[in-house]
Amino acid sequence: MTDVSWQNRFADSMMRTFSPPLAMLVRGEGCYVWDDQGTQYLDFLAGIAVNSLGHAHPEVVAAVTQQIGTLSHVSNYFATPPQIELAERLKRITGAGDEGRVYFCNSGAEANEAAFKLARLNNKGHRSRIISLHDSFHGRTMGALALSGKPHMREAFEPVPGGVEHIDSTIKALEATIDNTVAALVLEPVKGEAGVIDLPAGFLKRARELCTEHGVLLIIDEIQTGVARTGAWFAYNHADILPDAVTIAKGMGGGVPIGALVTFGWASELFRRGQHGSTFAGNPLVTATANAVLGVIERDDLAANAARRGQQLREIILAFNSPLIDEVRGRGLLLGVGLTEPVALKLGAAALANGLIVNAANETSIRIAPPLIVGDAELADFTERFGRALGSL
Template sequence: MSDTATTETADLLTGGASGADWLARYNTSLMGVFGTPQRVLVRGSGCHVWDADGREYLDLLGGIAVNALGHAHPFVTSVVTSQLETLGHISNFFTSPTQVALAEKLLGLAEAPAGSRVFFTNSGAEALEAAVKLARRNSTPGRQRILALDGAFHGRTMGALALTSKKAYREPFEPLPGGVEHIPFDDIEALRSAMDSSVAALVIEPIQGEAGVRPLSPDYLQAARELTREHGALLILDEVQSGVARTGRWFAHQWVDGVLPDAMTLAKGLGGGFPIGALVTFGEDVSSLIGAGQHGTTFGGNPVATAAGLATLHVLETTGALQNASDVGGVLTTGLAATEGVTAVRGQGMLIGFDVDGGYAPAAVQAALTAGFIINATGPSTIRLAPPLILTPDQARTFLDALPAILTTAREATP
């Protein structure tokens, strides 16, 4: 590419304007569903990003568990570029080698039995929509209930929203698709009481992300598997946030012996930053519930997205990323637990939530930005970390060293 073309491309992508200029234009051109963005980001490399004013940040959120390999990973970038130069979109009338290969790879990593299948989507919410349809196909006149958990977040499209428990998300859009009931979180007796032959599916997150990184206990996951099997219900695990090596295993449920789901939803880290999701069905009986013409997607499983997925999984598998997630996650959790003002630490691998001793978590997010770190508040007193899985121990320690001052600033700024 010539120098002139490079300059033109940079101008097209960044425009050379300040962050304030871009935010003013944002507020007059985009729908306000996200409020005003915190920063205008223009470039990333590894675990760092830069904003339109040239400030550098250590990204400890990873696009909410999406950027598994950080930003602008050279191998993923080269594979996506090569695929886009070769074949981009082909619709679902055709398939491609990358689509087939990624499906086979996921089934292998999931230790799925013969007859298992994959349906590719563009997002986690779309994968959940497919899962809701799967649950409906397990319905009979006497089997129509779907169970989900208090605190659940499964997405904002209508079917996924019906599974989501937060009233503020649900109430503006009711009536939602019916038949969904929310039961207490991690309560085996409540699950036992709710479960009978009228339940078509139980949909749960092994680790609830939006609720503040709350892991279900191994006993609960095992009970969920046993009770759903006993009553003929599907066990559907939402691994959109906890899957793809984030916890130190390929999928969070693999930490618990004997828990093989009937279906699993994936997205976020699967494409290393490129939009892709998936519904994985386990075994022929479940996979055959949805047949030809009963579901579809125009962009899902396109050659570029599936190439990104293959590249991401290859790097994760060949560079020790699963072990790094456990090791550096351990550095973070140990350091957080020793930090004054932190009252609880939860999670596994590099999906971590921690509570602070007051309702100043949103202010801590702002103080962290000022100090050069990107984190996320999931509630008044809860902060979430979901950094790239390539984060180093030294990078983790820079945040831990800065955290006491961040929390002090936030505490003092909060009435």
């Protein structure tokens, strides 16, 4: 394909819901991808925190190959070994334990749709309110969109499902809002789509206290932050709390579409047979792949690698001493570079021109989320490529 042909074919065939593609990528290996012209890129976005083990990891390839040649799909009328294995693994790594339950789905948005339904089921005492945070993002399906605290995303689709209120991400707002009329509090521990914005210190602990006091479900959206990305299995581990439910997707599948809602304790008793379901969810192909991904993360302690490499990456970025760089936010290998001027799009384009894939989350924020396998060589390469991009502005 020539540049013109694929761009025209894309424009003529694809729904206009996305911006024009930046390149035609044709293969990947480790932390690198190549386009149709043979240009190599250092991938420090990992498919938006999806490719936990990078590209074409041999154990992921082996898991997919073995399972697709054995049994790929059977519907939810039947169980399969990898499905049960993954459910048990998720109960263990989330901390849900023996009382936990797992619902599989196909994406992060679907996981949050299931969480929305779970919230509605916590209606004893006529609870009608679901609380979320301003500037949060939980997906683009209608329920997930209702949870998202970004009005400009909802406007074209109003009315979205009701009963959701959005509050500021402050402990003061939390204390003024959570009471016995609230069914659930839904939050991201780090607001990824907002530019990797951290919650205030102590926010999660206070949320846990208030939700316990008032019988409110604490539902934590770990779609982007989960699966070792922040240097622990889940971001709530850093606050030493457990939620009542957690939503997981992205990095769990290492590139295959999978999501999950994991419930804890009393929240596991809310759903009843027939109240939710999905044809493709939890099929043996995706669950076998997720087992392989999570197995490698655990065996190689990639959570510790994310913590160490994330700190190194933070230091590398700040060491540029660029007047354009204001701060580095986030944790582990989910970082947001706050800029002093609205040039994130230009910086993202300059990075791409220098063979580096990062993401302009908004006009003043660059999001960085490399594969969890990143090492010294990739960090050195990042330093060179990002430095050239900064210097070109």
